[in-house]
Amino acid sequence: MYRIGELAKLCEVKADTLRFYEKHGLLAPSSRSDSGYRLYNESDAERLRFILRAKAVGFTLAEITELLSIELDKSNWACADVKGLVDSKLAQVNEKISELNHFQVSLQRLSDACCGGPESAEHCSILEALESNTDNIKCENHAHHHDKSQYTKNCQSKG
Amino acid sequence: MYRIGELAKLCEVKADTLRFYEKHGLLAPSSRSDSGYRLYNESDAERLRFILRAKAVGFTLAEITELLSIELDKSNWACADVKGLVDSKLAQVNEKISELNHFQVSLQRLSDACCGGPESAEHCSILEALESNTDNIKCENHAHHHDKSQYTKNCQSKG
DNA sequence: ATAAACCTTGGAGTTTAATCTAAGGTCAAG
DNA sequence: CTTGACCTTAGATTAAACTCCAAGGTTTAT
Known part of the structure; x- marks a missing residue:
């Protein structure tokens, strides 16, 4: 279990960022300590890394929210859906370029x-x-x- | 003399945009009508076109403010100053690309x-x-x- | 005289992704 | 038992460039 500062350091983000992601539904700690401290487990950390990798290829947090909802329910989505998100982002990026x-x-x-x-x-x-x-x-x-x-x-x- | 809507239509921007530029010190009408309507003359229109051309090559409004202050006092600036602004913008654009x-x-x-x-x-x-x-x-x-x-x-x- | 189209102002909202602040609670070390 | 590092919350602020709104005044045409 990581406290917020530990996970933040581990993944090179700020604790504020993790609270921000929580407020926006991207990543919630799986538990809290008795005193109310956020506690993240390894699977939370994996989810954070997923978010960070998606950011690194250019997705916005709104788009990552979509990706995460697919990720958590893969069997009810098709490759076409996932590729659609990537291709639409690709088109945006190409336009900006x-x-x-x-x-x-x-x-x-x-x-x-x-x-x-x-x-x-x-x-x-x-x-x-x-x-x-x-x-x-x-x-x-x-x-x-x-x-x-x-x-x-x-x-x-x-x- | 153009009223705000006329100049806006002429230059294909919105009247709101002209008010916004005024509030931010980029372009003020040279006079007002008795009833308080903004009145822009040909030189105001030229200044707007300058702004729009600068925007079209990627300058931000803050950068355009700098360009305009040079433009209005050319003899006290060197080519190096102007080229510096362009080159610094060029570097930013290249980085983003x-x-x-x-x-x-x-x-x-x-x-x-x-x-x-x-x-x-x-x-x-x-x-x-x-x-x-x-x-x-x-x-x-x-x-x-x-x-x-x-x-x-x-x-x-x-x- | 009245409707439509125009104008005025100040202020709020939009988007993105944090970042910062204030005021306070918790924990470990000495 | 106090210091420092850490944590909590809600809410304000940042950048950029508009865009929209409300509530009202003006102009023009019929």
């Missing part, structure tokens, strides 16, 4: 267009790109009046 | 190991992977006792 990839490309383009030097930002390509509605980012090296700018290497926009 | 890529790989591996059929989840590879601490995902086709399983194609784990 795709959004972030758009950000990545846009930010990289902005970064590449800017010399990043000590010049005044008055002609900064980044600010200009955010001011105008074009996707088209202009290189700022000319505007800075540095004929032999040391930053030319940074100009990669197709103006 | 990397985390999601881990999720993606793990979820795909789980999905691939599961037949996804109408079989009982009692031997579901996904649940078994979450129960045990191995990275090693076992294919469930044998466990289902389908000698000529129609799901064999889904088994791709290296058990």
